[in-house]
Amino acid sequence: MIAPKHKLTEPPAGDFLVDEKYLLEVGGPSKSFKRIANIPDSFVVADDEETGFGNRIPMWLFGFLY
Numbered sequence: 001m002i003a004p005k006h007k008l009t010e011p012p013a014g015d016f017l018v019d020e021k022y023l024l025e026v027g028g029p030s031k032s033f034k035r036i037a038n039i040p041d042s043f044v045v046a047d048d049e050e051t052g053f054g055n056r057i058p059m060w061l062f063g064f065l066y
Helices: none
Strands: 016-018 022-027 042-046 056-058
Parallel strands (some): 022 042, 042 056
């Protein structure tokens, strides 16, 4: 059995906390940074976007295609 390389937890703000460092907020193209404002290493992962900018990442880059 292969051990996972990253740890995912449920944070008090945002949707996912990766390796106790990177905070991800997942949503659609209109998703804002309101819930994760002023939190270091936080990112919005948005659906229906072709390219990212700043701390905004298109969902397809994570392989979340459906």
